[in-house]
Each structure stands twice: as structure tokens, then as C-alpha cells.
Amino acid sequence: MKQLLMILLLATGVWGSEGMATFKQKCASCHQLYVPLSQLEENFMRQDNKLLNLKAPTVNQMVYRLKNRIGDPNGDRDMHLMEIESFLEDYFQNPNKDKSVCLPEVLKFFETMPKMDLNDEEFESIVAFLYAYDPKSYQNKTLDYQAFESAKQQAKKQDKMVMIFFTAKHCSFCKKMERNVLSDSEVIAQLDQDVVVVKIDTAVQKSPIAFTPTMTPTFVFLNPQGKELYRVPGAWEKGDFLQILKEAKSKQKTYKSKEK
Ligand code: HEC
Secondary structure (H helix, E strand, O other): OHHHHHHHHHHHOHHHHHHHHHHHHHOOOOOOOOOOHHHHHHHHHHOOOOOOOOOOOOHHHHHHHHHHHOOOOOOOHHHHHHHHHHHHHHHHHOOOHHHOOOOHHHHOOOOOOOOOOOOHHHHHHHHHHHHHOOHHHOOOOOOOEOOHHHHHHHHHHHOOEEEEEEEOOOOHHHHHHHHHOOOOHHHHHHHHHHEEEEEEEOOOOOOOOOOOOOOOOEEEEEOOOOOEEEEEEOOOOHHHHHHHHHHHHHHHHHHHHHHO
């Protein structure tokens, strides 16, 4: 009966987004949402995980294996969902690398997952999220720039930061970053998860914040209430930019805990 309810909610997409929130809260500190296969291969097969320093399998790896190695992938869909659900239920209670469906070549870089204590609702929403996860929604995506006011509203609603990308028409480093870093699928997935992005061309647009940066590119992170948390001038390579995102996130966490 529980399953039936879940399938219904899954079909309506309700738990897809709720599951994403639970995932971010409980799992995202170790499991990244999406990394392209080519990069995973490079990372694990040639660079001993030193390229990405992953702490756990990424969700695209995980979901692929769950769907193909648990139960009967070609059987009845609802039945398959139940099979995956019971695998997960057991795995969260008794994580054990011997039971993992992850590739041994990849698994060797990881510790064993800690036991996950989830209440029924969290558990169901996570299962629904994993089952509905579609790597295609992360591939070939472009950054979705928002106008500042709607970005602020969205950030508040989704408890994300606003990231303002200050650029200028003749800034070649800005263009280079847009081409090489801000269009990278892993970077986009990470930005999607943590921030709402605003782009301001300083030559033609008014800055929405005090202390407009004079240098471009500059990245300014605001908390959901619009308070500035972090600002970083300069053009960056992908690895450094991902690090900057992490840094911004940890500043938001510190700020939040001070608030309480
Ligand atoms: C502290 C880090 C950490 C957290 C938090 C965490 N995991 Fe994991 N997880 C791991 C590691 C490391 C592995 C790989 C080793 C293993 O299977 O134990 C793993 C493995 C898994 C596997 C098995 C994958 C396979 O291929 O067999 C699943 C499924 C999974 N995690 C789901 C989740 C979900 C869902 C959450 C959130 C509720 C979560 N994990 C939270 C670290 C974590």
C-alpha cells in the first residue's frame, strides 16, 4: 500500500522535489549529484580519485547501478521499484561494502557509508528521488540566469544563495570562464544545487548591491535574505571555481548557525 502511494506521488512529481531537499540535507555532503562519465573514468581509472577527490559514488553512478543490478530491470516497474526500495532500506540500516552494487575499482577509494537514520517520510522521498533521477536533466544544460528580483525570491523559497556574476562586454576573461567553466555540466549541476545565478554587465546594467565590484569577472554570493557572504574577483579554472562554491556554502552555514 505504501508503494502505491509512492508511485502516485512519484507520477505527480511531488516527491521528486521534496526528495531533492532531503537528499541535499542528508546525503549531498558525500554523494555529488552529477559528474559526467568521461570525468568519472578519468578520475577513477587514471588519477586514483585525485582529480575529483570524491567521498562516495555520484548519484548518476549510483542510480545507474541500482536500476540495472537490483531486482529485474526488465520486469514490472512497480515491482522493480519495490526491489530497489528494500535494497535501500537494508543498506541504510546495515551498510556493507560487500553488498554494494558499486564497481570494486571505484569502491576501493571509499570508506564504508555510515548507517543512515531516516524517518519513513525521508526514506520514501529519497527512494522516489533516486528512482525519478534522470541524468539527462543534468546533461547539456546551460546556466539559467535570473533577473535579480526573481532570483532573490527563488533563493528565499529554496533556501539557496544568490550568486551574482559581474561581467562586462569587453571582458575576455569573463567570456573564457563562461565558455570553459560556467558551461561545464558538473559546475552547472553544482550551481543548480546551491545557488540562483544572476549576471550583471557592469557597463550597461545597474548593480543591485552596494559596493559594485570594479573588476570583472567578480562573483558575489548573497544569502537568501540578500546579505553579502563572500566575494571573489578573478577568472578561475573549474577545480578552483568548485572550491569557491564550497567556500561560499560553508560561509552560509557559519552565518546560519550564528543566526540561531
Ligand atoms: C558520510 C558520507 C555519506 C553520507 C552522508 C551518505 N553516504 Fe551513501 N555512501 C557513502 C559511501 C562512502 C558509499 C560507498 C561505500 C559503501 O557502499 O558503503 C556509499 C554508498 C551508498 C549506496 C550504495 C551504492 C552502491 O553502489 O552500492 C547508496 C544507495 C547510498 N550510499 C545512498 C545514500 C543516501 C540516499 C544517502 C542520504 C540519505 C547517503 N547515501 C548518505 C557515503 C555516504
